[in-house]
Amino acid sequence: MSHFKDQSSGYLVNHLARLMEQALAEAIGPLGLSPGQFPTLLALWERDGRTQAELVREVDVEQATLALTLKRMERDGLIQRKPNPDDSRSRLIYLTPHAKALEERALALAAGVNDQALADLDDKEVPHLLSLAARMIQTLRKGTD
Amino acid sequence: MSHFKDQSSGYLVNHLARLMEQALAEAIGPLGLSPGQFPTLLALWERDGRTQAELVREVDVEQATLALTLKRMERDGLIQRKPNPDDSRSRLIYLTPHAKALEERALALAAGVNDQALADLDDKEVPHLLSLAARMIQTLRKGTD
DNA sequence: CCAATATACATAGCATGCTATTCAAATAAG
DNA sequence: CTTATTTGAATAGCATGCTATGTATATTGG
Numbered sequence: 001m002s003h004f005k006d007q008s009s010g011y012l013v014n015h016l017a018r019l020m021e022q023a024l025a026e027a028i029g030p031l032g033l034s035p036g037q038f039p040t041l042l043a044l045w046e047r048d049g050r051t052q053a054e055l056v057r058e059v060d061v062e063q064a065t066l067a068l069t070l071k072r073m074e075r076d077g078l079i080q081r082k083p084n085p086d087d088s089r090s091r092l093i094y095l096t097p098h099a100k101a102l103e104e105r106a107l108a109l110a111a112g113v114n115d116q117a118l119a120d121l122d123d124k125e126v127p128h129l130l131s132l133a134a135r136m137i138q139t140l141r142k143g144t145d
Numbered sequence: 146m147s148h149f150k151d152q153s154s155g156y157l158v159n160h161l162a163r164l165m166e167q168a169l170a171e172a173i174g175p176l177g178l179s180p181g182q183f184p185t186l187l188a189l190w191e192r193d194g195r196t197q198a199e200l201v202r203e204v205d206v207e208q209a210t211l212a213l214t215l216k217r218m219e220r221d222g223l224i225q226r227k228p229n230p231d232d233s234r235s236r237l238i239y240l241t242p243h244a245k246a247l248e249e250r251a252l253a254l255a256a257g258v259n260d261q262a263l264a265d266l267d268d269k270e271v272p273h274l275l276s277l278a279a280r281m282i283q284t285l286r287k288g289t290d
Numbered sequence: 291c292c293a294a295t296a297t298a299c300a301t302a303g304c305a306t307g308c309t310a311t312t313c314a315a316a317t318a319a320g
Numbered sequence: 321c322t323t324a325t326t327t328g329a330a331t332a333g334c335a336t337g338c339t340a341t342g343t344a345t346a347t348t349g350g
Contacts, residue, residue: 004252005187009259009271010165012278014180015205017162018307019285020155021336025308035159036336042150053298060160065337067300072335089298089345107149114154120284125277126154132266132274133157139265140164163337166306170338181306198328210307212330217305234315234328 009136020117027109031102032076036069038110044079044095045103051090073099154281165262172254176247177221181214183255189224189240190248196235218244 005011024035033041039059044050052070056063070093073079078099081091118126150156169180178186184204189195197215201208215238218224223244226236263271 004255005184006279007275008255009262009275009278010169010255011184012275012282013158013162013165016278016282016285017158018205019282020158022308023285024155025335034335039150039156051298056298060163061336062338063299064301064339069336071300087298087346091299110149110153110155117154117281117285120280121277128273129277130152130154130157132270132277133154133161134151135265136262137157137161137164140161140168140262167338170305179305196328201328206306207308208329209309209331214306216330232316232328236329 016117020113023113023116024110027113028106031106031109033078033102033106034072037073037078038106040066040069040073041078041095041099041103041106044093045100048095049092051084051087051092053090055093161262165258168258168261169255172258173251176251176254178223178247178251179217182218182223183251185211185214185218186223186240186244186248186251189238190245193224193240194237196229196232196237198235200238 021035024038028034028038039061040055043055043058052063052066055070056066059066061069070079070081074081077096080094080096082094084090084092118129121129166180169183173179173183184206185200188200188203197208197211200215201211204211206214215224215226219226222241225239225241227239229235229237263274266274
C-alpha cells in the first residue's frame with residue numbers, strides 16, 4: 001500500500017515546494033539572497049519606505065516570520081530602517097542601494113527557476129497549474145482569513 | 146506591479162504547501178502527530194523493524210532531517226529502537242503499539258485534508274494536478290539524484 | 291484627562307529541512 | 321591482516337515558518 005504518498009496532493013505539493021525552494025536557493029545564493037527573502041524583496045522593489053505592518057499585509061507570512069526575515073535582511077545589508085515620523089512604534093523600511101541593484105538579476109534568476117520547474121509542461125498546462133494552485137489556496141484560506 | 150508573485154509557480158506552490166501543512170497539523174495534532182512525522186509513519190505502517198538508512202531511501206528527506214524526526218518520534222512515544230544484530234552501527238526502528246493503533250484514524254484525517262484542499266476541483270482536475278506535480282518533481286530531481 | 295483597548299514589533303520556543311562535519315563500524319584493497 | 325574507503329548515524333549551525341507572549345505606543349470611551 002502506501003501509494004498514499006504518490007496519490008496525496010499534500011505530499012506532492014510539499015515535496016515540490018522543497019525542491020523549488022532549493023533550486024531558488026542555488027540560483028540566487030550567489031547574489032547573497034535567500035528564498036525566504038524573496039517575497040519581501042518583491043514588495044520592497046515595488047515600493048519601499050513602508051512599515052512592517054504594511055508588508056505583512058502583502059507577504060503571505062505571519063508577522064513574527066517577517067520580523068525575523070527583516071532582521072536577517074538588515075544583517076545582510078539589504079534593508080535599512082528609519083524612524084517613522086507618524087508613529088514611533090514602527091520604522092520605515094528601505095532597500096539599500098545594493099538590494100535595489102539586484103532586482104533585475106534576481107527576478108531573471110527566479111523566473112529561470114520557474115521555467116526550469118515547468119520545462120516538461122506544455123503551454124496549456126502551465127496556466128492550468130497556476131490556476132489550480134491559486135484555487136486550492138483560495139479554498140484553504142476561506143475561514144482563516 | 147510585481148504580479149510576479151501571482152504568476153510564479155514557486156511562490157504559489159510554496160504558499161500552498163504551507164497552507165496544507167498547517168491544515169494537516171490541525172487535523173492530526175489531536176492524535177499527538179505532526180506533519181513532518183507523516184512520511185515516516187507511512188513507511189513504518191507499511192513495514193517496521195527497518196533501519197534509518199532504509200527509511201531514508203523511502204522518505205524524501207535528507208538523512209539528517211530524518212534523524213531529527215526519529216528523535217522526536219522516540220521522545221513522543223511513537224517509535225522504539227532495538228539493536229540490529231546484523232550491523233552494530235544501526236538500530237532497527239519499530240512502531241510502538243500506540244503508533245500502530247493510530248494508523249487508521251491518521252490516514253483518514255490526512256485524506257480529509259487532501260479532500261478539503263481539492264474541494265473546489267472537479268474529478269478531471271484532481272488527477273491532472275497530481276500528474277503535473279509529479280512531473281515537475283521528476284524534472285527537478287533529474288541530475289540531483 | 292485617564293483608564294481600557296488596540297496596534298506595531300520583538301522575542302521565545304518549537305518543528306521542519308538543508309548542508310557540512312564527525313565518529314564508529316563494516317568492507318574492500320593491498 | 322592492516323590500511324583505506326565506505327556506510328550508518330548523530331550533531332552543529334542555519335533558514336523558514338508558526339503560535340504564543342511581552343512591551344511600548346496610539347487610540348477610544350467615559
